Amino acid sequence: xxxxxxxxxxxxxxxxxxxxxxxxxxxxxxxxxxxxxxxxxxxxxxxxxxxxxxxxxxxxxxxxxxxxxxxxxxxxxxxxxxxxxxxxxxxxxxxxxxxxxxxxxxxxxxxxxxxxxxxxxxxxxxxxxxxxxxxxxxxxxxxxxxxxxxxxxxxxxxxxxxxxxxxxxxxxxxxxxxxxxxxxxxxxxxx
Amino acid sequence: xxxxxxxxxxxxxxxxxxxxxxxxxxxxxxxxxxxxxxxxxxxxxxxxxxxxxxxxxxxxxxxxxxxxxxxxxxxxxxxxxxxxxxxxxxxxxxxxxxxxxxxxxxxxxxxxxxxxxxxxxxxxxxxxxxxxxxxxxxxxxxxxxxxxxxxxxxxxxxxxxxxxxxxxxxxxxxxxxxxxxxxxxxxxxxxxxxxxxxxxxxxxxxxxxxxxxxxxxxxxxxxxxxxxxxxxxxxxxxxxxxxxxxxxxxxxx
Numbered sequence: 001x002x003x004x005x006x007x008x009x010x011x012x013x014x015x016x017x018x019x020x021x022x023x024x025x026x027x028x029x030x031x032x033x034x035x036x037x038x039x040x041x042x043x044x045x046x047x048x049x050x051x052x053x054x055x056x057x058x059x060x061x062x063x064x065x066x067x068x069x070x071x072x073x074x075x076x077x078x079x080x081x082x083x084x085x086x087x088x089x090x091x092x093x094x095x096x097x098x099x100x101x102x103x104x105x106x107x108x109x110x111x112x113x114x115x116x117x118x119x120x121x122x123x124x125x126x127x128x129x130x131x132x133x134x135x136x137x138x139x140x141x142x143x144x145x146x147x148x149x150x151x152x153x154x155x156x157x158x159x160x161x162x163x164x165x166x167x168x169x170x171x172x173x174x175x176x177x178x179x180x181x182x183x184x185x186x187x188x189x190x191x
Numbered sequence: 192x193x194x195x196x197x198x199x200x201x202x203x204x205x206x207x208x209x210x211x212x213x214x215x216x217x218x219x220x221x222x223x224x225x226x227x228x229x230x231x232x233x234x235x236x237x238x239x240x241x242x243x244x245x246x247x248x249x250x251x252x253x254x255x256x257x258x259x260x261x262x263x264x265x266x267x268x269x270x271x272x273x274x275x276x277x278x279x280x281x282x283x284x285x286x287x288x289x290x291x292x293x294x295x296x297x298x299x300x301x302x303x304x305x306x307x308x309x310x311x312x313x314x315x316x317x318x319x320x321x322x323x324x325x326x327x328x329x330x331x332x333x334x335x336x337x338x339x340x341x342x343x344x345x346x347x348x349x350x351x352x353x354x355x356x357x358x359x360x361x362x363x364x365x366x367x368x369x370x371x372x373x374x375x376x377x378x379x380x381x382x383x384x385x386x387x388x389x390x391x392x393x394x395x396x397x398x399x400x401x402x403x404x405x406x407x408x409x410x411x412x413x414x415x416x417x418x419x420x421x422x423x424x425x426x427x428x429x430x431x432x433x434x435x436x437x438x439x440x441x442x443x444x
Contacts, residue, residue: 026266034262038254040244044211052258056411057385059262074238081241089211094385122242146247152212171206177239 015076019067026063036077037084043149044088050095058087075123122181130180138173145170201230209236268390268410280394282362282403283318318404322359325350334419334441336362342438349419349441351407358407360419365403365438367396368423375438376428379409380418388420389413393428418442 011032017025037058038051045051061083069079131139144150144158152170156163179185204221207213213221224230254262316324325331330352338345344364351358360377368374377391392408423436 027263030259030262030266034254034259035252036245038258039252042252048255052255052261053411055254055258056261056265059265060410074242075245077245078238078242081245082237085211085237085241085244090385092211094383122238124242124246127239127242127246142243143247146243167207167212168203170210170212171203174206174210174236174239175202177243178233178235181235181239 012071012076015062015066015069015079016071018063019069026059029062030059033077033080037080040081040084041088044085045091050091054087054091055084058084061087073122077124078122126181127177130177133180134173134176138169138176141166141169142173197224197228198230200224201228202233205230205232206236208232209240265410280392280405280408282394282396282405284397284399284401284403318359318406319361321406322350322361322404325352325357325359328352330354332416332443334443336360336419336421336439336441338364338439339437342366345439347439347441349407351416351419353414353416356409356412358409360405360407360421361402362396362405362439363402365396365421367398370395370426372426373423374426374428376422376424376432377405377407378420378422378432378434379407379413379416380420380442381413381416383415384411384413388432390428391419393424 014025014029014032018029034055037055041051041054041058042048045054058080062080065083069076074082131142134142141155141159144155145152150158152166153163155161156166159166161169201221201224204213204217204224207217208221225232326333331350332352333348333350336345336347336349342365345362346364347360347362349358349360365375374393374395376393378388379391380388390410392406392410394405396403419441420434421438421440422432422434423438424432
């Protein structure tokens with residue numbers, strides 16, 4: 001989405017400005033991240049009328065929790081993506097009566113790993129660097145899931161892999177990503 | 192299963208949780224491992240998934256124009272300093288001549304005098320009149336408010352319809368507030384929608400209050416409200432209430 005306004009402040013300054021309750025900061029936040037939140041929400045929530053409600057809830061939560069955003073731990077888009085996923089999964093759990101879907105706890109932002117300890121900052125650059133180190137077959141599944149937005153059964157159809165293998169590879173690929181982001185050597189990605 | 196194997200298994204299930212694809216059976220296993228071994232879900236995995244979601248997405252769709260308008264309206268509510276500052280509702284005082292205790296005859300006399308002196312009026316119905324009209328709708332729900340310990344003198348009710356998403360509160364005995372110190376805020380509880388209550392609007396009780404009527408301004412759609420809660424909040428209200436001071440509750444059953 002192309003921002004409707006061209007703020008003088010950098011994108012990474014928007015959330016801290018929302019936290020400081022600066023005038024127009026929330027409007028710029030919607031301009032900048034509305035498309036991202038809408039895209040993530042629609043992956044999980046249908047119909048669109050319901051997705052719209054979840055997007056409203058997401059921005060309400062962003063407003064109330066912007067002061068918890070720590071640029072040392074994640075980029076703004078990651079933080080906002082986290083909130084959008086959380087609210088979407090919460091919706092799925094409520095509407096589809098699927099208790100196995102676990103949204104993050106309410107105080108998830110206080111439990112984010114300390115940057116100096118193990119985790120490195122989650123931003124586009126570090127994610128792409130970690131992705132490049134994954135085996136091709138895992139990277140392909142990540143791209144089909146996150147880039148093309150395919151569900152796991154759709155990925156199985158597309159690749160001809162059994163559904164169980166798709167799930168296992170994505171899970172173990174994520175664990176490998178975590179190790180790479182921490183600077184550890186991942187234990188051979190799944191097959 | 193050894194502790195090492197348990198840890199590996201938990202990591203795999205926790206990754207599935209972060210990816211949103213735990214089956215019901217796996218969820219039971221995940222919960223059992225937490226209980227037996229004290230493992231904790233790793234938020235770093237959620238952060239990674241969110242990062243991948245936002246970094247790898249091919250493109251972002253443009254939200255519908257109506258949604259943008261709603262978000263902007265929300266923003267005005269969130270941010271009192273924003274350009275379009277919403278004003279809290281000041282309760283409408285019900286004129287004493289309409290008070291039920293006066294009886295029909297007295298009320299009719301006052302109404303007649305008022306009508307004659309004004310030459311008749313086609314002005315917008317007052318909130319009290321709108322509330323009365325809403326009450327006559329078949330789908331309208333009416334619930335009585337009960338004051339909490341420090342607000343035991345209040346009486347009132349709420350009238351609400353899911354269909355039109357409109358409603359009114361009526362109070363007598365709700366103390367006057369100083370808007371620079373604190374304001375009243377309504378919360379609508381609808382567990383089917385969310386565990387968090389929906390903001391129903393900020394309002395003030397003016398000096399000389401007595402019997403008052405306040406319209407409800409639900410920030411989000413509510414379809415099956417089970418309770419309406421009045422809290423006392425900081426000026427401008429809050430997005431999420433800690434419910435430290437609850438003034439009154441109206442609930443089903």
